[in-house]
Amino acid sequence: MSEIAHQDHIEKKAFLVNSSSLKDVRVFCREVFEKLHIQEDLKDELVLAIAEAAQNIVKHAFKNSASPTELMVVQISCENNKLQIAFYDRGTPVDPKKVKHREIDNVKPGGLGTFFIQEIMDAVEFKDGKKPWINHLVLTKQL
Template identity: 70%
Template sequence: MSIDNLNQSEKKDFLVCSSSLKDVRTFSRDVFEKFKINEDLREELVLAIAEAAQNIVKHAYKDFPNTQDRMVVRISCNDEVLEISFFDKGKPVEESKVKHRAIDDIKPGGLGTFFIQEIMDSIKFEPGKEPWINNLVLTKKLKN
């Protein structure tokens, strides 16, 4: 990351549905390229973002599969700390229930939370500010 690109922020809203996940990944890659994030790290971060967005679609909107709600993804870089925030109006997150399945349980799915925890330095669920219900914040320290 170059010094010229500190203190930047980009955000975009997406329809809360599986078909939007490709657009979330594309937006993330474009922002990380603009921020001049190392390509290897960039792909790890895109994976974490894609998993978090998928969890919003799958869990926060489980009871509302045909919603027209939108979620917002904001990516900010300040003083070599990358912050990725997700905002949605779905079912409130019960943080105590957020966990991944056993790693040695070989089957598809259920490891998104594990990948996010491995890639990111911190994961916080903050109270959503109006009109949002949920606000997930992922952070990663960047090294030059």
């Protein structure tokens, strides 16, 4: 847990649902974390977790075939030193019970994104997506 008191802050941005947007998601996160004065190592981890969650939307919720105008929204908020990252998308509804990473000792390509997210964040929660959204993922981390 950080000894720095981070200023309360909230910011959100919409991105096209495609793999080219992942870089933009990372840039957005880094800019927000700069404003929050989050230390470098933790910032790298958080950016990875957020980018993995965004990648899951592109790859799994939309199976790499979202319409060219389809959007996903990433919202980063910090309140009382608790960081919350919310994702909103209109892809295939996610069944949280089916979201699992591969066995880490069973070395093979794939299945690591969810593992990274769980390793880095304190909590991963799928909430009901309110219209017009279908999926609403919330990642939290105490700073």
